[in-house]
Amino acid sequence: MLEVGNRIVMVSGASRGIGRAVVDRLLASGFRVSAGLRDPSRLQESDGLMTHRYDAEDAKSPISWVKATVERWGSVDAVVNAAGINPKVRVSDEGEDELDEMWRVNVKGPLRVIRAALPHLANCGHGRVVSLGSLAGKRVGSNIGYAMTKFAVVALTHGIRREGRAAGIRATVVCPGYVATDMTLNDDEIPRHEMSQPGDIAHLVDTLLKLPNNASVSELLVHCQFEPML
Secondary structure, eight states: OOOOTTOEEEEESTTSHHHHHHHHHHHHHTOEEEEEESOGGGSOOBTTEEEEEOOTTOTTHHHHHHHHHHHHHSOOOEEEEOOOOOOOOOTTOSOSHHHHHHIIIIIIHHHHHHHHHHHHHHHHSOOEEEEEOOGGGTSOOSOHHHHHHHHHHHHHHHHHHHHHGGGTOEEEEEEESOBSSGGGTTOOSSOGGGSBOHHHHHHHHHHHHHSOGGGOOSEEEEOSSOOTTO
């Protein structure tokens, strides 16, 4: 396992849900965390935690966030892409506004953060990228638009695995099913107490960031119920 030491991790979507749980877990493990969120005032900074405004729909936002992180701590060792939205989009629906928004937030957002941090991830020799996908990125349910974006996140993860391997960069896409966050408040397929918990997903992210270069996990599927095809 890699030593935590003073490793710097950037976490998007840090104000709520899985992203917030990841921030709390990584701080408890001894990482230094740069939290990206639309309203930085929602988290209180500390010696190990800095906050910075991050808007997944703003192409310049990741650049300023990475710059501020490096100015404070000198490097970036890992990126955790946890920001995401899931408005329901079906093939038969008219219009593309919600699909376009999901594409900007769920796909272009992670891509832009990775691109901005890439030189620093390569420089450290053990750069890590963990992106929150979904089981919707492995099979398709009723929300076709969300599935489309999460399939793309899986592809993005495999892309960085290929491009960054020689520089020591390792990437994982974590694909949970139902997780008990505000994004699933209106889902009634299974009871909330049977859904995966954000803290458990955060524990997995923590473990992935500590794995050595020769124990890389490309995809991690997390089930809260039995799915025979996965």
